[in-house]
Amino acid sequence: MSRTTTTSRRHTALIAACAVIAAAGGTAAAMTTPAGAAAPGCTVDYKITNQWGAGFGAAVTVTNTGDAVSSWKLEWSYAGDQKVTQGWNAEIAQTGAAVTAKNVSYNGTLATGASASFGFNASYSGSNAVPATFKLNGVTCNAGSGGPTDPPDPTDPPDPTDPPAGRVDNPYAGAKVYVNPEWSAKAAAEPGGSKISSQPTGVWLDRTAAIAGANGSMGLRAHLDEALRQKGTGELVVQLVIYNLPGRDCAALASNGELGPAEIDKYKTQYIDPIAAILADPKYAGLRIVNTVEIDSLPNLVTNTTPRPTATPNCDTMKANGNYVKGVGYALNKLGAVPGVYNYVDAGHHGWLGWDDNFGASAELFKQAATAEGSTIGKVHGFIVNTANYSALKEDHFTIDDSVNGVSVRQSKWVDWNRYTDELSYAQAMRAKLVSLGFDSGLGMLIDTSRNGWGGTARPTGPGARTTVDTFVDGGRYDRRIHLGNWCNQKGAGLGERPRTAPAAGIDAYVWIKPPGESDGSSTAIPNNEGKGFDRMCDPTYTGNPRNNNNMSGALPNAPLSGHWFSAQFQELLKNAHPAL
Template sequence: MTVPRRGRVPARVRPFLSAAVSVLVVGVLAAAGPANATDPPHRLANPYVGAQVYVNPEWVDRAVVEPGGDAVAGEPTAVWLDRIARIEGADGTMGLRAHLDAAVEQRADLVQLTLYNLPARDCGRRAPQGELSIGDLARYRAEFIDPIVEILAAPQYADLRIVAFVEPNSLPDLVVNTGNRYAATPACDEALARGTYQHGIGYALARLGALSNVYSYLDISHHAEVGWPEDSGPLTALLSQAATTAGSTVADVHGFVANTANYSVLHEEYFRVDDVINGQPVYQSKWVDWNPFIDEVPYARHLRGLLTQAGFSPDAGVVVDTSRNGWGGPNRPAGPASSGNLNSYVDGSRIDRRAAIGNWCNQRGAGLGQRPVAEPELGIDAYVWVKPPGESDGTSGSPNAGQPYEPMCDPYYLPPRGSTYDTGAMPGAPPLGEWFPAHFRQLLANAWPPL
């Protein structure tokens, strides 16, 4: 963890902050600067337009000491609030007030926060586990959401646009890890039956929605988890339920965030899902596995369409996390493969180089994706770096040590039947959220567009 800071951007980094892509200016600004403190902030259709987005000095400190890290250390990343102690600051790190004060000092317009502390969080994974148990919904409200809202409501922060990414992975877990699914877990079944996630998210949306300068984006996972129709339909229903529970309405949802902390590419450039190879459609390949989507932006637009049909605002926007989906480097294809074999064609053509599409932990070969920018393409509010590049996805633990074990973070994982499964995870990873220098250096080396 980093040493205590006063919330200032280091002097060695300031010269390139002003030129960084963090100044997300698109088109003509509606006003010359932030509103007066006595005036209510103007509600924007896209909060990223014209915004200088907060650059987290703690992430800067980590990135800038790595070889080549100066090239991206001025990029904005989200601040993760993943346990109650994070609100005031824990283990020498900055708390929420310190980050907001630093944003004011930077003269930033927008701060990105990730709320990630639901009771029985990540029920579909054995590690890392959250701090709140399934019965701690009252604590989640009183000790996590309420203090965050109280801080955000302080008058000195009224001119900041606050973008809140609300509880990544939670509702998608209730789709793919429940019932008779092969990955179902008792914890996910219980969370679904109790409505814990829906009530927690609904309460968070309602409280945040009372603040006119807060823009809440609900997580919609990514195409490789819930792109199939049998998944996207139930996910739409759960999102609608959460947005109309515990005092929330769909009006409290400004938009949706896709690919949070994941690796799915924006666009596969060298093959299409409707390609046919020697009479076999691509969607029957092992990699695609009958998914109607092979990349992230078409999926995000499709989900947004389903959600607006379900009652969300037709003006709801989508942001996509591009922090680690670049997949550059020597293994990036330069064009479609020439093979007449269906699987060889797909594997040789795809930009996403994961060993399996569902792999998510500290992936080998990954690179930084598109740098943060507003309105990069039709229907997308922004490319954003929700996951700070270089922070670990988690560590595997040991399957025989009586501690939480996450096989997807284990580069040497052997399934129960004894067959090998390549998780794609890099070895030597530290616990979730801690700095992983080897992964960061790989992200720099494989960045696309290149640095």
């Protein structure tokens, strides 16, 4: 989950021995390592990232300065009545004042000099002192030189992986999330809609006119002013979708945008710069702004360009002119310079990028974009997956390691050699891959669960028959799309997990970025001034293309333009919600 803040990891690595450093008014203590120990050692960086009422959030980074280990356990005790209530990226247990944090499956190996980060929320009353002693695998971590009073070295150059100062570890921790009153009113007007109309959803800035407010709708300032009203005296997150790249969504006509492939300067000066100026208004300094940056476009450069059989001329153009990479880099740099802004870059979904040919190449491309146009990877707080898509959060009835009669699940028609079966496993794996490429070890992930519940009477209650690998997978899978490549207004879909904070290791939050009830695209061509085309994948009679292996589209009929209210879809999502409403 999220990231380490304020302290340069490069500077931390220069400290000669182990130290415990506390932020947000904490204290630190130095310890010693027994003489003659066989090259043990550790650095523990314990930060109080957020504090509210009777609770607080903390981020911990442990660095192994001794011999490599294949698993780790960090121990400490509190002097007060602090009690851990929720954790991520580690298995945390507490008995009385004593706390142990053990590695999870993907972060147990620590080479010499390697670090692992985890976080937690806790309750407390009275004082909230930083623990005095930490032990890693039984060895006491120590300060050696400098200790708690060792100041930052002014000659130490900035580390490009460091985020700007002042941001909390997980923006969702301890915070309410903005409820868009326009969406809320539409949802509440639907039969049964009041059950979810108070849920937070994303605000889509999908064209330049949306900044000021188009066709009588609220503009960005109006949303932020309403957010201040909802905030009160606590913390509040506002979720924005930055979505207007030149040549946008080169492989999906339904979500084409207003800017032509070459209009990168207009994107910068007429779209990103005005948004950044509004977000930088001191009036809004107390808000936490989560930007989900440019849905879908970067992955298209990997999967839908020559020589792939799914290549399109539009995607080849965008790869050649570099304007997706330049645009994302510019957005990250400009918006990431605003205090209180948290950038999460779109990372597709497992049914798009989970194959070997796509996974690593996409991660490399994300890093390229994160370091373009003056940006640094420190301006990426995390990544978001499954935005406006339908991939199941967790498939419980089969795993990627299962086999039937000696045939791997990966060979089933549904999985089709993918490495992942669901969004949670994909998000955690993509996070680990990005960290291995140099992104912060505390990188956070978001999963859009607005339409991936797949509940209702058709939801399987157990595995499929083990007759063949296909009957096993198809009989047990929650995701009931005809094909993983189907993405438009899917029949049978349902609301997924409700938005919540820190639900799983490495995940900052489950979110509803795509507002339930807003169409993915029109079932037939509809003239419009929004730059939105007609994509046959939204036509329920369409027999498919190479991107969905020439299957039926699975789309609902009579759908309006993308982003417009689609009552039939909303009712479908309510009916098939899981967890049920």
